[in-house]
Each structure stands twice: as structure tokens, then as C-alpha cells.
Amino acid sequence: MKILLTGATGFIGKEFIRLLQNYYEIIALVRDSSDILVLKNTNCKIVIFSDYKEINDIFINNNIEGVVHFASNIVIEHKLSDIEYLIDSNITFGTYLLEACKCTNVKWFINTGTFWQNFESDRYNPVNLYAASKEAFENIAKYYTETSNLIFTTIKLNDTFGINDTRNKIFNLWYQISQNGESLNMSEGEQIIDISYIEDIINAYKILIEHLNLDNKYDFNNEIFVVTNNEKVSLKELSKIFEDVTSSKLNINWGERYYREREVMMPYSVGKIVPNWNQKYSLRQAIQKTIKDMKND
Numbered sequence: 001m002k003i004l005l006t007g008a009t010g011f012i013g014k015e016f017i018r019l020l021q022n023y024y025e026i027i028a029l030v031r032d033s034s035d036i037l038v039l040k041n042t043n044c045k046i047v048i049f050s051d052y053k054e055i056n057d058i059f060i061n062n063n064i065e066g067v068v069h070f071a072s073n074i075v076i077e078h079k080l081s082d083i084e085y086l087i088d089s090n091i092t093f094g095t096y097l098l099e100a101c102k103c104t105n106v107k108w109f110i111n112t113g114t115f116w117q118n119f120e121s122d123r124y125n126p127v128n129l130y131a132a133s134k135e136a137f138e139n140i141a142k143y144y145t146e147t148s149n150l151i152f153t154t155i156k157l158n159d160t161f162g163i164n165d166t167r168n169k170i171f172n173l174w175y176q177i178s179q180n181g182e183s184l185n186m187s188e189g190e191q192i193i194d195i196s197y198i199e200d201i202i203n204a205y206k207i208l209i210e211h212l213n214l215d216n217k218y219d220f221n222n223e224i225f226v227v228t229n230n231e232k233v234s235l236k237e238l239s240k241i242f243e244d245v246t247s248s249k250l251n252i253n254w255g256e257r258y259y260r261e262r263e264v265m266m267p268y269s270v271g272k273i274v275p276n277w278n279q280k281y282s283l284r285q286a287i288q289k290t291i292k293d294m295k296n297d
Helices: 011-020 054-060 079-102 127-144 170-180 196-211 235-248 283-296
Strands: 003-008 025-031 045-049 066-069 108-114 149-155 159-161 184-185 195-197 224-226 252-254
Touching: 003 011, 011 108, 011 196, 025 054, 025 252, 045 054, 066 079, 066 196, 079 108, 079 127, 079 149, 079 252, 108 127, 108 196, 127 149, 149 196, 159 170, 159 196, 170 184, 170 235, 184 196, 195 283, 235 283
Parallel strands: 003 025, 003 066, 025 045, 066 108, 108 149, 149 224, 159 195, 184 252
Antiparallel strands: none
């Protein structure tokens, strides 16, 4: 099966390739400004583009059957200078992909959304402009599913972590201060964290792809699913689990940072999971695997 993947040089995209490269023929669509060296040891075809007008021909030349769309520009608190790039990355790029899907009769498109589209678990209540742009793209996709046979479905993610994660995210920060003894200023830590391990996340996409190749595939059209952790704890409680798993002490200055405007204190809680998907790793198991990877890096 030929799958076109966007966001291939990002954390989740790279792990999708690493874990599923023996299952599918993956075509990584990357901008000419991307660092493709991060894909040098992977088994995927890299197709570089510099102009959105090239995308349709790329689809024609590669006989794409399905699209997994990870590419996104995440800006938590935007500035005026961020707006153009947010719209370009999160709406314009995806719309060109959908147009190419329609023109070349691609079977399905798996979009990646965010819990931030559903502040306070509302049907739609964007935490920030980034989340609003993700919702806008889903609304645009409705036109394409109404005017073609394309099946469009979304998996929404919240916090993510795992091996090979080089982002400046919470477990990486905590691991660093556990090693160098420095302190870290954080909020009061009362917000409830729903954080999912990368292998569980990729497995959800794999299972959804399987569904989209069965006879009942149209049941998934315009559906929205979530990947969520069975164990949801406060940020402060999460730090205690991290300390316990790693036998370390974190020097955290709780309450030294203010909560952000529209801070998510309770994550989206009413989404449905992909049918037949189950969380494989407990929070402790996943942290152990992640820290082991950091130590071996």
C-alpha cells in the first residue's frame, strides 16, 4: 500500500516511518527547507517540493492510495507575525493535499487534530489560533468528502512523548534537570495531564488504516477519534511518578510561572477511541522506555 506522509521530519512522523516502514510503502512529502538527514536511515521514498502547485503531479506520479497528515505549525500563543505561517501550514497546505486527493481518486485521508480544539470538552472551543486553524481545515475537508469518494477522518492528539523525542518537552526537561541539578520554574502543577506514548499513538494510526481498507470503510468518513491515556494525573503528580521511575529528585519551583491564558486544566474527555485500539504501555512503562532511550543516546 502506498501511503503519502506529511510531517515526516517531525517527532511523530519519524516514528511512524520507523515503526511502520515494513508494513507500507511510505512516501515522505517534505518541503525543500526540511532537514531530510533525519530520515537517512529509514526505508521510505523522500519527495521534495518547493511549490504547492507541484503536489498534484506528485500524487499522479506516485499512485497514492492514502494520506497520513502530521504536518502542522504549532504556536501556543501567537504573535502578529505568526498568522500567515499558521494559515499557510495548517490550512493552505492541507487544502492542496485534499485537491490532489480528489483529482487522483485517493481512497482515504487521515488528519491529525488536537485536543485544543475542544477547550473545556466543548464540541468546538479553540484554546488558541492554532487550534482554530486545525478546525478550519476539518471544515474545508467536508467539501472534498461531499464532492468525491475520499474518506476523511481525524485522530486528535494531546501531549505526546517517547523514544527518539528531541523536542523541548516535559520529560526531556525533567531528565535534564535530574542530571545537572538545575532548577526549573513551573506553574502550580494542578492541571490534569493526558499524555500518550508514541508507540501507542502510532498503533492507533495503523489500526485506523486497517479499518479504512475494509468493506465498512465509509463508516469512518468524517469521523473523529482520540488517542488518550488511561492514567490521567496532575502535572505535580506526574513529576512524582517520574521521580519514582527514574530514582531521581527534581528541583522544581512550583508556582513560579503563571498559568497561560486559557490554560487547559482538564483535557478533552468525551472523544471516542479508534475501534479495536487499546493502550499497550502503562505510564510507568512508557517513561521507563523513554528514559532508557535518553540514557543510551
